[in-house]
Amino acid sequence: MVFIEILKAIILGIVQGITEWLPISSTGHMILVDEFIKMKFSDIFVNTFLVVIQFGSILAVITLYFTKLNPFAKQKTSQQKRDTFSLWFKVIVAIIPSGVVGVLYDDLIFDLFYNPVTVALALVVYGVIMVVIEAGRKRSRINHFNDMTYLKAFSIGIFQCLALIPGTSRSGSTIIGAMLLGTSKFVATEFSFFMAVPTMLGASAIKLLKAGFAFSGFEWMVLGIGSLVAYVVSIFAIKFLMDYIRKHDFKAFGYYRIVLGFLVLGYFYLL
Numbered sequence: 001m002v003f004i005e006i007l008k009a010i011i012l013g014i015v016q017g018i019t020e021w022l023p024i025s026s027t028g029h030m031i032l033v034d035e036f037i038k039m040k041f042s043d044i045f046v047n048t049f050l051v052v053i054q055f056g057s058i059l060a061v062i063t064l065y066f067t068k069l070n071p072f073a074k075q076k077t078s079q080q081k082r083d084t085f086s087l088w089f090k091v092i093v094a095i096i097p098s099g100v101v102g103v104l105y106d107d108l109i110f111d112l113f114y115n116p117v118t119v120a121l122a123l124v125v126y127g128v129i130m131v132v133i134e135a136g137r138k139r140s141r142i143n144h145f146n147d148m149t150y151l152k153a154f155s156i157g158i159f160q161c162l163a164l165i166p167g168t169s170r171s172g173s174t175i176i177g178a179m180l181l182g183t184s185k186f187v188a189t190e191f192s193f194f195m196a197v198p199t200m201l202g203a204s205a206i207k208l209l210k211a212g213f214a215f216s217g218f219e220w221m222v223l224g225i226g227s228l229v230a231y232v233v234s235i236f237a238i239k240f241l242m243d244y245i246r247k248h249d250f251k252a253f254g255y256y257r258i259v260l261g262f263l264v265l266g267y268f269y270l271l
Contacts, residue, residue, distance in 0.1 A: 001040065002218070008037050009226040013053060016226070017233025020057040021193070021241055023130065023172030023253045024260075028119040031166055032264060035116055044211050045219050047110070051207045052223060054200045056230030061193050063231075064238055069194065087145050091194050094157035094174075099202060101161050106206065113165050120264035122167025126176075127257030133176055134249045140184035145191070148183065153191075155181055160195065167261075170196065175250070185245050193238065 015033050019026040030050045039046050067073050071084035102109075112118075142148050159177025163170035171192045178188035215223070 005040060005218075005222055006225060008039050009049075009222045010229050011037060012039075012049075013056065013226040013229025014233050016053050016230040017057060017060075018237050020054060020196070020230070020234060021171055021237045023169050023175055023250060024257055025119070025123065025167050025169035025172065026054070026057075028123060028167035028169070031114060031119055032116055039222075041219060041222075045215060048207045048211045048215075049223055049226060052204045053226045053230050055204050056227035056232075057234040058197050058200045059231050060234030060238060061197055064235065065190075065193065069197075083146060087194070090145070090148060090150060090153035091191070091198065093150050094153040094160070094191075094195050095199050095202075096154065097157040098160040098164060098199065102164055102203065103206070105164075109164050116264055116268050118165065119167035120261045120268070122165055123257040123261030123264070126162075126168055126172060127254045127261060130172065130176060130254030130257065131251050133180060134251045134254065137179060137249075138182075140179070140187075141182035142187060143184045145187060148187070148191070152181055152183075156183075156191065157195070160199070169257075170199070172253070185249070186242075189241065189245060 012030060012033060015029050016026055019029040027050070030053075034046065034050065039049070041049070062069065067075070069084065069088075070076075071081045071088065073081075073084075076084065142152070156174055156178045159173045159180075160170060161173075162168050162177075163173040171189075174192040174195055175185070175188045178191060179185060183191070
């Protein structure tokens, strides 16, 4: 049993690391995978694991973008340090909407929407939206973080609220929302990464507090293994996505979502 549960944590860590940064919904995939490889722990631990494992993905962003996110980096000029502080203030402004909604309605959202059918419908609907938006996307007006206003950052944050419904995709919501508001896909994607840091830290902290940190030593080990795997895989997933969008748009992810959504609906309704 010990080996099997560790193997399940590794699989979930891989899924988390890949899907967190691609606009295909990490939470949605985690719920679907957990449907087939049920972890033999309490519901409280499993629900906490599926959220807190994202901590590993956060560390991947911090590792890859440490200098860019560090306002105290010695190699930065005074202006660059001011720009970094400005970027962080915009990130903080952007996470306010989802932070408020998440804190107030987290339990209600979980009870209503954390199920495979909701995930499947969200995958399809937002897959279609992604394809349509990419097909009609106009030239971007915001090609640097300095060009982004605080109002624009807050507006992107409103789109992140959509990701509270599993299957929607936090990265997908913020990236598509940012592009709709005139942001280039590179700025939109990186800003989505940076928004994830405080968002996931907050979500992980809330889950751990609600669970009371009351886990066994083995459960903490499983959580640590899953987070470590998510960290390593996230490093490669982030690099892949940034290389991919230099040559391609997001339509392929939209088509993937649509196909996967219908497969899931077929599985739960026809089998």
